[in-house]
Amino acid sequence: MYGRASPLLFGNLMKKTVQGNFHQIKAPLLFLLPNILIFVIFIIIPAIQGLRMSLTEWGVFTEPTFIGLANFKELFQDKVFWRTFSNTLVFSFFTVALMMLYSLLLALLLNKNALRGEKIFRSLFYIPSLLSMITVGIAWRFILGDEMGIVNYVLRSFGGEGIHWLTNGNLAMASVILVSVWAGAGYYMVILIGGLQAIPLELYEAATIDGASPARTFRSITLPLLKSTLLVVLVLATISSFKAYELIFVMTKGGPGYATKLIVQQVYQVAFMEDRMGYASAMSILLMILIGLVTIVQFRISGKDQDYE
């Protein structure tokens, strides 16, 4: 029953898995009203204006002129954009994968309820998530800096060579991925602990009586029952990784060269430095389509094999 509680975007899947069956119109709409109002007024209406902007040539101080799909045509030939596009895919893939593994590891380690000091540990691991991205970036620059970073300083004082954490393109990408995982894992750990704690203890007790190994218990009880929570983490982590910008900007400014420049940074630069609001809107629409597609795929895949009980 627990594992079925997966939120699904599509009706046919939703019917199968959702248990609520109260047919009403007025009550749920009233419950939804405050959120809907806020979304419509402050996000959706401005976003629709953004959508219209993507069909125009528009600098901040000039009137927009309608140019049809010209921005999108230009976009397909824009090498820098596609570089940031593929960077974003690489960044997102590894960040999300590592984030899920690491936050799951933390959640499993801290879900015993018997461990002494468990609460303190939970808080400790959560601390990085409490920091603003700018703080995180600054702190890690001091750790990974080529000349002034502590890691290289220690390596050199033992006679070693420094490692070009932020100066070599591939290492810089790896560094920003690792730091993003460091900064986000505590947050997802909290959500996952919540999911783990919702698994009834009786199931584990039964498994112990049956003599199941820890690995087997994990595979046949924990994982299936945690699935809906894992999906939440997957979706949230994916969306936020696609929107990542501040942390990377503070750490590498998108460099060296274009090595760690992601779409949002490029959008920002085009909109505010190059003063091309229309073109930037076209870029962000492509970004939103990308996020939307990935999210739908995630829901689809995890919706398919829901028939465990």
Added chain:
Amino acid sequence: MKKIAVFLTILLLATSTLFAAGTKEEGTKETTLSVMWFNDANESDVFMKTIDDYLKANPHVKVDLQVVAYSEYDQKLKMMISGGNPPDVARISTNTLSVVVDSLEPIDGYVDDIEKVKQEFLPSMVAFAMNKDNKLVAYPTEATANGMIVNKTAFDNAGIDLDAVSKTWTWSEWEKIVSNVIAANPKMKYGLAVDFTPHRFSTIMYQFNGHFLNADQSAMEFNNPGTINTLNWFKHVHDSGLVPKSVWLGSENPAELFQAGLVAGHIGGSWNINTYNKNVKDFEWKVVNMPKAAINSSVPGGKFVASFKGSANKVEAQKLMAAFSDNAHNEAYCLDTFNLSSRADATIDYPSNSKDFDVFLSELKVTPAFTANEWKNTNLSKVTTYIKEQIVEVLLGNVTPEQAVANVDAKGNTYFK
């Protein structure tokens, strides 16, 4: 429940302070000027201190100061202008100036003799503040110059007479000298760190007789022998290890490397004097003339105050700016913020470093006039980030200097149509 009670208490406290602030006394014919500022150090405090006497003498004028982070400054300003409520007065950098110049209110309608006003300031600073109708739209406040700060102790250790060698040195002489300095100082690893900005890069580019734009500023002309030579030289000093790669490739802060004693010199600017005064305790440093390539050159820059066309309080705003920019106020402000003044008649007695300031001023004097015009060009300001990226691509070996300048011109010229 206890927690909730605590929270409600905090909430109440917070709200009560808010409402206390909200009940403002509404006097008669009072003007409240909204003033927007950004800080490198404590400039907003110094500004308020400087105009304190003006506000006392004009009790009907109040100043509502807003400090905005520099990284968001242009964006915020653009948002406010395009939304129809700009601030009444704003502090503006040369970079911001190139972005908002068309929205600024010309000063000539508010002063008796605009030519007299112009003559009060350094010509290069006035050049920055002219709009396309050739009207002055901002009062220059402090002036900045790019230049080289060196670790004097390190040169002494190598037995090099810094004053003698730096009088007329060239970049190739510098290369030999600085190699000796590195060799004589075990802790020192590099000869020079250059700020990771196209503005500081252009210092060297101008010395190599390079430029961004063609002579009448109607198109990009990054593709010129001087610029290509600069790029080749810049790559050479990076590859040979004289310049740390971590600055332009890893965005490490060159001022930090200099403070740590890792580099012999830093191409920064007059603003670094203040920082190094506070932070460098382990060695002596000083400002020297930069080596020359084809010519000697610095790059002028500075800060301004301006008012906007959309402001509702233009008259009072202009009065405030005029008062803030007069000789006495300007000198006080520049002294307290430890900056060069942009006034031609300023004579500031700095408590220290007056020789260093003199070097910056002398570098400014030999700087070609067109450099200011390039840096105030609105279209150029749109491609500077791209230029920076392309320079890094050259350093990485991903493109040749020739390809990079062609890329920059192709992209830049789309803005010059």
Added chain:
Amino acid sequence: MNKPTLHAKLHYVLLILLAFSTLFPVLWVLLSSFKPQSELFRIPLTLIPENWTIENYVSSIQQGNFARYFSNTVFVAVVSTLLTVVINVMAGYALAKYIFPGRNLIFTLMIATLMIPLQVIMIPIFLQLKRLGMLNSLWGIIIPPAATPTGIFLARQYLVTLPDSLIEAARIDGAKEFYIFRKIIWQMSQPIVATIAIFSFMWRWNDFLWPLIVITDNKKQTIQQALANFVGQLQINWSELLAMTTIAIIPVILVFLAFQRFFFSGITAGSVKG
């Protein structure tokens, strides 16, 4: 009982190692905030300040209007969190337990708003707030971000696991829908309320974008804005930046500590009943 002890020891070793690597950068910020600026960039690098000083704290608190920024941020974070928790749990409940036309569409649209990079639509948002007269008002940074798709998502996820039988029973007794929500659902939502409260407080505390759009008056600035002001065009005021960063972390940690017992234990309690 020998084996579990060894197991537990390994467990601790692993946790301590991970915790150390997690906290090292934070520790660095903390210790550096007690260094005089001249010590920050000096080789040999040291973790522990040579000359401890609280000067950075004194000057960063004196700078500008620290008490005001602090109380603004507390006010915004608390009010916005209260609002967020109530409206998000309501929305989560509607999406979890009712079937009505347009439900999927509404849910999809709400998740979709999460995908919009707000930086891109800053100017339209600014114009919208101006039209509504919410510029330069703390309400402008309280209300718009209060509806969080993530909060709704989490609330729905949790509430969907509550047994329908509870609601059915109440309804047979003739209870009104809002009464059921207030008396039954809200009571059972404690753990998710705590979770969303912690997250929301943290988001609002660290929010930079909405204050940037809305606030144009120094008296209404928030801590994060004040922090960003230490990074100038040409220079960074490291000492004060590090000191104020440290101060700014404390309230979020306190909130987390206050609520954490509440929400982890609550989840367990709820699940046993289900």
